[in-house]
Amino acid sequence: GAVVSQHPSWVICKSGTSVKIECRSLDFQATTMFWYRQFPKQSLMLMATSNEGSKATYEQGVEKDKFLINHASLTLSTLTVTSAHPEDSSFYICSARLLGWVGVLQETQYFGPGTRLLVL
Amino acid sequence: GNSVTQMEGPVTLSEEAFLTINCTYTATGYPSLFWYVQYPGEGLQLLLKATKADDKGSNKGFEATYRKETTSFHLEKGSVQVSDSAVYFCALSKEPTNSGYALNFGKGTSLLVTP
Numbered sequence: 001g002a003v004v005s006q007h008p009s010w011v012i013c014k015s016g017t018s019v020k021i022e023c024r025s026l027d028f029q030a031t032t033m034f035w036y037r038q039f040p041k042q043s044l045m046l047m048a049t050s051n052e053g054s055k056a057t058y059e060q061g062v063e064k065d066k067f068l069i070n071h072a073s074l075t076l077s078t079l080t081v082t083s084a085h086p087e088d089s090s091f092y093i094c095s096a097r098l099l100g101w102v103g104v105l106q107e108t109q110y111f112g113p114g115t116r117l118l119v120l
Numbered sequence: 121g122n123s124v125t126q127m128e129g130p131v132t133l134s135e136e137a138f139l140t141i142n143c144t145y146t147a148t149g150y151p152s153l154f155w156y157v158q159y160p161g162e163g164l165q166l167l168l169k170a171t172k173a174d175d176k177g178s179n180k181g182f183e184a185t186y187r188k189e190t191t192s193f194h195l196e197k198g199s200v201q202v203s204d205s206a207v208y209f210c211a212l213s214k215e216p217t218n219s220g221y222a223l224n225f226g227k228g229t230s231l232l233v234t235p
Binding site for chain 2: 004006034042044046093106111112
């Protein structure tokens with residue numbers, strides 16, 4: 001099946017620093033990737049939709065200047081948490097959209113394993 | 121907007137017991153419905169899905185039927201195993217955009233199966 005990787009799997013940083021998280025589709029091309037955030041014992045909340053070669057679309061309430069998204073190629077999207085603060089500590093998960101033809105056009109999302117961010 | 125509500129856990133069952141995790145949704149249009157599973161320390165994996173009313177998704181002994189009349193997509197398994205212990209998320213597709221659709225997730229239901 002399709003595989004999506006994230007790097008790093010966990011990161012600890014000091015308050016005020018920036019952290020970059022990579023999301024890669026390993027065996028397929030993804031024109032669209034999604035970034036989610038998951039708080040402990042909570043559901044995943046969509047942060048933004050990342051489109052290759054264009055600007056990301058952010059959900060209401062998500063600061064685009066704080067969470068910079070770059071989808072530079074069909075297999076890589078990056079999320080940079082700028083000037084991170086303790087309240088940004090969370091589990092960040094990406095997914096990549098795979099389009100396939102099975103008699104009808106079908107799309108499936110494959111999720112990365114997530115990146116746990118802890119800001120001290 | 122589209123949203124999903126699933127029963128809160130944790131759910132604790134003995135091995136070989138019958139499992140039901142309830143999920144109901146509100147939606148405009150005709151969303152697709154999904155169940156994802158998250159094993160300890162791992163990312164989300166698609167368990168099953170249904171794309172239209174009356175469709176039944178099934179995988180690994182799990183089943184769920186897309187019921188438009190009751191706006192439900194309950195997850196069931198006839199005989200759970202210890203290895204089924206995980207967190208289960210019900211999800212549905214958000215309104216489609218040019219980029220396809222993102223997903224709205226329920227809060228997740230933690231399942232613990234004991235020997």
